[in-house]
Every structure is written in C-alpha cells, then in structure tokens.
Amino acid sequence: MDFHLQLLNHEELVIIHDIRLPFMDSFFQIDTLIIGRTFMVVIEAKNYSGSIVVSPKSQQLVRTYKQTDQTFNDPLEQAKAAMRKLRKWLFKHDCNAVGNLLSYEQVVFTNEKTSFYVDTEINLLADKYCRPNALIDKIEQLQVDKSTKAIPFSEVIRTSKLIASSHQPWFPKYTKLEHHISDLRKGVVCVTCKVGTMSYTPISCKWFCPKCKAISKDAHLLTLYHYALLINETISNKQFRRFFNMESRSSAYWILKSLNLPTLGSHRGLVYSLKPFLIGRFPFTDSF
Ligand SMILES: [Zn+2]
Structure with missing residues (x-):
C-alpha cells in the first residue's frame, strides 16, 4: 500500500505508518494515518487471502480460505476505536486543531487476489471498505474539497512530529522520525x-x-x-x-x-x- 500512497500529491499532506501510542494504561495502534489541512484518515490495512464477506451489522468479517471459514472482528470497528482514542490523545496533547479536523476511517484490503463483499445496502458504509487504488481517489477528493476551513500546515507538521516521537515500538529500538513520516514530494x-x-x-x-x-x-x-x-x-x-x-x-x-x-x-x-x-x-x- 505504501507504493500506492506515494502516488498522492504529498504537498500539504503527512502520512504516518505503524504507530503505537500510549493511551490510559494501554496502547493503541494505527496502520496508517493521513493528515491534511482539512481532514484526517485512519486506515486499517488487511492483507487477507481468500474471499471475504463483511457484515457491518453484526460487526463481523468472515474469511473463506481453502474451504475453511474463519471469523474476525470487523476491521472498521478497529479503525473507529483507534480514531476515538487518537482524538482523545490529540486533545490531551494540545493538538486541538488536528483533533477537530473532519475525520474518516477506511479499511483497505491490500491483497489484490482477494475478493470482498460488504453485506449492507448503505452505500456510504460499503464505501468504507476498498482497495488501495480506490483509497487514492478518496484522498484526492478530500484534498480538492475546499468547503471546510484549512488549518495551518505548520500545525499538521507539529502534530505529526509529536505523534511520531511519542510512538512506542513493541521492541524498544532507535527509530528515526523519517522512518515514520513519508518524504514530501521532491522538487x-x-x-x-x-x-x-x-x-x-x-x-x-x-x-x-x-x-x-x-x-x-x-x-x-x-x-x-x-x-x-x-x-x-x-x-x-x-x-x-x-x-x-x-x-x-x-x-x-x-x-x-x-x-x-x-x-x-x-x-x-x-x-x-x-x-x-x-x-x-x-x-x-x-x-x-
Ligand atoms: Zn503550474
């Protein structure tokens, strides 16, 4: 998915990968967080093989692989929980500008050979699940939407740096900020x-x-x-x-x-x- 995200216009957009932040007595994790001047998106990436049926109503996902069914929690619920915790974290750390941005959760199925079906009649809900290519379209739409007031880009950067430096890896190791924050578009x-x-x-x-x-x-x-x-x-x-x-x-x-x-x-x-x-x-x- 990182490859697809590189196609985005990185101007005024920060993409942070694999973050694990302390929250109350525990931690919460985000696969990918995208912050722009008018929005932020929490992305839950799943690399399942086989075929998938998501039932948002029962908050379950059933994966069929080699004739065996396996049930998982609905990844959208994971993304929503992460977003709620992230907001609280942001307000607690004086990052209200980013904390108040319009926020979206998105589940991305990264395995191109996997078929998926969302069992709902609500299109808006079905749209919350997609493939990497569709994700790019969605982010680009958010980038051109000028209907909400933009916050200063410096505030996006300040918050992103704080998130990256508060990251607690599973195994303590030296991680550079650049490892988490994608390069700006060159040129x-x-x-x-x-x-x-x-x-x-x-x-x-x-x-x-x-x-x-x-x-x-x-x-x-x-x-x-x-x-x-x-x-x-x-x-x-x-x-x-x-x-x-x-x-x-x-x-x-x-x-x-x-x-x-x-x-x-x-x-x-x-x-x-x-x-x-x-x-x-x-x-x-x-x-x-
Ligand atoms: Zn020009």
Missing part, C-alpha cells in the same frame, strides 16, 4: 497550479511550470519552508540539489546564497540554517 511544486513540478532556468534565475506555464522568481521558498519543517533545520548544497531535483551545483549555490541565510561549517561541510523560515522571517510563511 518545487508549482505555486500556481499546485500540480506541476517547476524547473529552474539559470539564465533568468526563474522557475517555470511546464504544466500551466507559470513563471516564478521565488517558488523555492515554500519548498524550503516544508523542508525545514519536516526534514531538517539545515541544508547543504548537495541536499538542496537532491531535494530540488537540480543537477547544477552552481545554480544551487546562487539560490542559497541569495537568501542570506546564516551558515555553519565551511567548504564542502558548509550548511545553511533554515531557522529564518521557522520563525516566519520570510513573509509567505504567515499564510501557512
């Missing part, structure tokens, strides 16, 4: 159409979107802001080129130099501090 996302990936023209020092033909002088600022929030507070020339999909070392040098950022180290070890982005020194950060 400069067009600030006009939000779809195209802009390319840099060194001669004019401008960004160009092949999709909507928009031209921008400072499209890299938003991407750098997201990098600072989610990945690191410093960036080297090499990291910049990798994240911005840019080959030219000198273009990267001139872009970074033009920002007058504080620097640390020297020569090849030189890194630029992105702190000014985090304290709102760049005017655009006010609107996020």
Whole structure:
C-alpha cells in the first residue's frame, strides 16, 4: 500500500505508518494515518487471502480460505476505536486543531487476489471498505474539497512530529522520525497550479511550470519552508540539489546564497540554517 500512497500529491499532506501510542494504561495502534489541512484518515490495512464477506451489522468479517471459514472482528470497528482514542490523545496533547479536523476511517484490503463483499445496502458504509487504488481517489477528493476551513500546515507538521516521537515500538529500538513520516514530494511544486513540478532556468534565475506555464522568481521558498519543517533545520548544497531535483551545483549555490541565510561549517561541510523560515522571517510563511 505504501507504493500506492506515494502516488498522492504529498504537498500539504503527512502520512504516518505503524504507530503505537500510549493511551490510559494501554496502547493503541494505527496502520496508517493521513493528515491534511482539512481532514484526517485512519486506515486499517488487511492483507487477507481468500474471499471475504463483511457484515457491518453484526460487526463481523468472515474469511473463506481453502474451504475453511474463519471469523474476525470487523476491521472498521478497529479503525473507529483507534480514531476515538487518537482524538482523545490529540486533545490531551494540545493538538486541538488536528483533533477537530473532519475525520474518516477506511479499511483497505491490500491483497489484490482477494475478493470482498460488504453485506449492507448503505452505500456510504460499503464505501468504507476498498482497495488501495480506490483509497487514492478518496484522498484526492478530500484534498480538492475546499468547503471546510484549512488549518495551518505548520500545525499538521507539529502534530505529526509529536505523534511520531511519542510512538512506542513493541521492541524498544532507535527509530528515526523519517522512518515514520513519508518524504514530501521532491522538487518545487508549482505555486500556481499546485500540480506541476517547476524547473529552474539559470539564465533568468526563474522557475517555470511546464504544466500551466507559470513563471516564478521565488517558488523555492515554500519548498524550503516544508523542508525545514519536516526534514531538517539545515541544508547543504548537495541536499538542496537532491531535494530540488537540480543537477547544477552552481545554480544551487546562487539560490542559497541569495537568501542570506546564516551558515555553519565551511567548504564542502558548509550548511545553511533554515531557522529564518521557522520563525516566519520570510513573509509567505504567515499564510501557512
Ligand atoms: Zn503550474
């Protein structure tokens, strides 16, 4: 399923996998949590083989495999319980903005060879069970729905970081934040159409979107802001080129130099501090 989720436009979306959070005297687990600026989705992924019949009314799932029936609890109930606990957890940890987002639960059957049937006449309920491809459609619909007020993306990031750092693995081990939070989409996302990936023209020092033909002088600022929030507070020339999909070392040098950022180290070890982005020194950060 991770493969399918990579197809999503990661702009302003955080995807966290395999979280286990302390709750009262116990823990609760979430397979995948997606947080956007207007919604959050708890996903319960099931990799059953065979054929499946879900009966939401009796909150049961019957799996038939090699002529044997096996009964499980309805995974949607699991997802709903996880969402209720997550909300309480969020309010307890001062993450009210995310806690108050519109929330959805979704069961995803990841085994493509498995057939499934939901025994209900309520379409809205049947829709809560799907395959990975349909999940992408659903998330994309939520992303384009502008009918609810969006919360700042910085709040999404702050909450996601708190969730990832509060994660308690079954076996205590060193886990990096990046392991849980998927990379942002690489490259400069067009600030006009939000779809195209802009390319840099060194001669004019401008960004160009092949999709909507928009031209921008400072499209890299938003991407750098997201990098600072989610990945690191410093960036080297090499990291910049990798994240911005840019080959030219000198273009990267001139872009970074033009920002007058504080620097640390020297020569090849030189890194630029992105702190000014985090304290709102760049005017655009006010609107996020
Ligand atoms: Zn564009």
